[in-house]
Structures are given as C-alpha cells and as structure tokens.
Amino acid sequence: MSELHKFLFDGLPVRGMLVRLTGAWTEMLARRAGNTATGPYPEPVRALLGEMAAAAVLMQSNIKFNGALVMQVFGDGPVKLAVVEVQPDLSLRATATLHAAVPDGTSLSQMVNAAGAGRCAITLDPKDRRPGQQPYQGVVPLQALEGQPFEQFSDVLQHYMRQSEQLDTVLVLAADDRVAAGLLIQRMPVQGQANLAGTAVPDDAQDGSGEDFNRIAHLARSLTRAELLTLDADTILRRLFWEEKLVRFAPLQGAEGPHFACTCSRERVARMLQGLGRAEAEGIVAEQGRIEVGCDFCGQQYRFDAVDAAGLFASAAVDQPPASSALQ
Numbered sequence: 001m002s003e004l005h006k007f008l009f010d011g012l013p014v015r016g017m018l019v020r021l022t023g024a025w026t027e028m029l030a031r032r033a034g035n036t037a038t039g040p041y042p043e044p045v046r047a048l049l050g051e052m053a054a055a056a057v058l059m060q061s062n063i064k065f066n067g068a069l070v071m072q073v074f075g076d077g078p079v080k081l082a083v084v085e086v087q088p089d090l091s092l093r094a095t096a097t098l099h100a101a102v103p104d105g106t107s108l109s110q111m112v113n114a115a116g117a118g119r120c121a122i123t124l125d126p127k128d129r130r131p132g133q134q135p136y137q138g139v140v141p142l143q144a145l146e147g148q149p150f151e152q153f154s155d156v157l158q159h160y161m162r163q164s165e166q167l168d169t170v171l172v173l174a175a176d177d178r179v180a181a182g183l184l185i186q187r188m189p190v191q192g193q194a195n196l197a198g199t200a201v202p203d204d205a206q207d208g209s210g211e212d213f214n215r216i217a218h219l220a221r222s223l224t225r226a227e228l229l230t231l232d233a234d235t236i237l238r239r240l241f242w243e244e245k246l247v248r249f250a251p252l253q254g255a256e257g258p259h260f261a262c263t264c265s266r267e268r269v270a271r272m273l274q275g276l277g278r279a280e281a282e283g284i285v286a287e288q289g290r291i292e293v294g295c296d297f298c299g300q301q302y303r304f305d306a307v308d309a310a311g312l313f314a315s316a317a318v319d320q321p322p323a324s325s326a327l328q
C-alpha cells in the first residue's frame with residue numbers, strides 16, 4: 001500500500017517526510033503498458049517519472065496547498081514532456097510524452113536536457129481559482145548556475161527549493177518497476193517558536209540549528225537508492241536517525257494516503273472540443289467519422305460520433321474557457 005510518513009526532530013527546526021508509492025505507482029505503469037498507442041515506459045523514463053511522482057507528493061504535503069501541484073519537465077531530448085499532478089487529497093496521476101526512442105542507460109541530461117534548454121516547472125493551481133487569477137508557477141533550468149547539467153532529478157528540485165523557498169532541503173529519490181519513493185528533510189523557518197510537535201525551539205536556534213540540520217542532512221544523504229526502494233519506512237528511519245529524537249505522526253495510507261486517480265471526464269473532454277471550435281471538430285468528424293480523444297494519464301478513450309459532435313455545439317451557451325490539454 002502506498003504510504004506517506006511525516007516526522008519531526010524533537011526540539012530542532014527540522015522536519016522530514018518519507019513517501020513510498022507502490023500500488024499508486026504500479027497502477028500508473030500498468031495503464032501506460034496497456035496503452036497500445038504508446039506501450040510501456042522505457043526504463044530511464046520510468047525512473048524519472050517515478051522520482052517526479054514521489055517528489056510531487058512530498059512537495060504537495062509539505063506546502064499544504066488547496067489545489068493541484070503540477071510538476072512538469074519540458075525536455076529538449078527524446079522526452080518532450082513529463083508531468084505529475086498531485087491533488088490536496090494526495091491522489092495523483094502522471095504521464096510522459098516521448099518523440100524518440102530512449103535506450104536503457106540514457107542519462108537524465110541526454111533525455112531532457114540534450115541542448116541545455118530543458119526546464120522544470122512547478123505550478124500551484126488553486127482549487128477555486130477566481131476569474132483571471134493565474135496559477136503560481138516557478139521554473140528552473142536543468143543545470144546548475146555554472147552550466148553543469150544535473151544528472152539526478154533530486155538535484156533539480158533541491159536547486160528549485162533553494163531558489164523559491166530559500167529553505168535548506170535534502171531530497172533522496174528512487175524508482176523502479178515496483179516502487180517510487182522519496183525522503184525529504186527540510187530546515188524549518190522557525191525563530192524561537194514552537195514546532196509542530198509543540199516543543200519549543202530554543203531562541204538561539206539560529207546559531208545551533210545549522211549544525212543540527214547539517215548533521216541530519218548528512219545522515220539523510222547516506223540513504224542509498226537500493227535501501228530506499230527495498231526497505232520499509234520504519235527500518236529506513238531507524239537506521240538513519242537512531243541517534244536522533246524523532247517525533248512521528250500516523251502514516252497516511254489507503255484512501256488517506258497517496259493513491260492513483262485521474263480527473264479526466266467526458267464533460268472535460270467535451271469542453272476541450274468546444275474550445276477547439278465547431279469548424280475544427282466538424283472537420284475531424286468529416287475526415288474520420290468521429291472524434292476520439294484518449295486521456296494520456298489513465299488511457300481512458302472518449303468517443304464522440306457525428307451526433308455527439310453536433311450536440312457539442314448545439315447549445316448556445318458555450319462560455320467555459322477551454323481546458324488546457326496538459327491539465328484536462
């Protein structure tokens with residue numbers, strides 16, 4: 001069962017989270033493998049998308065934002081786009097678009113940053129967005145400031161978090177064909193306040209907390225990908241932090257925890273087609289006899305025959321804006 005564990009270091013302004021996606025992850029892989037138009041993900045793409053999924057769950061839980069967190073990698077190599085979307089209830093979905101083969105062993109930079117033009121964007125799309133309100137978006141390149149391309153996706157996100165939140169963060173991510181998992185350790189922006197466990201952080205935390213964070217960060221970085229993929233959460237946390245005072249919360253799992261769900265629907269696809277316009281839609285029907293739209297995230301096929309298509313434009317009040325195809 002997929003699960004999310006949150007914890008604090010008692011008395012220290014440091015918090016952590018550990019996510020293990022099992023059922024949620026294998027469901028997404030199985031749906032992609034079952035899509036005859038695309039076939040399964042090549043191994044390097046699967047690794048990237050799994051790490052993105054684990055990271056997106058950690059970030060959504062970390063910010064407690066009432067809306068979707070959308071993590072996108074816009075690649076300039078064989079992978080054109082990789083997307084993970086996590087809702088506040090920790091339901092998530094993911095997809096990747098390839099326009100060339102990705103052989104085993106392809107590096108992250110070869111895959112998405114071949115010419116140095118790859119980007120990672122994180123979008124926070126509020127649930128009840130007011131008309132005209134833009135979602136918040138932060139974008140970072142896929143290389144360090146010195147121009148050295150990142151070869152670990154966790155380095156991209158650590159770079160992002162330093163820039164956007166200015167909080168020291170350690171991320172360890174890994175994914176294979178069974179598990180997508182991640183560990184996040186973050187220094188909390190606390191000044192002489194109680195942390196979430198209700199334990200007062202000393203006023204001089206600003207002097208000592210750097211040392212504490214560095215020690216904990218060092219321990220977190222010692223976690224190997226193999227350990228992250230194969231060990232359960234209790235074992236990982238015990239092995240890494242057995243000398244620290246950990247305050248743990250009840251894990252979020254099952255319906256409360258990370259789970260696969262797709263937000264696509266026939267109504268949303270209909271709105272997208274309405275956004276295309278009558279001429280375009282009728283053109284497709286004339287050419288192909290019907291309109292077929294497949295959801296990239298879950299594989300669901302939506303079919304509109306000539307009568308359905310005519311019905312899309314029959315009602316006078318077509319006033320909704322078109323849904324973006326990436327966020328449909």
Ligand SMILES: [Zn+2]
Pocket residue numbers: 262263264265295296297298299300
């Ligand atoms: Zn779907």
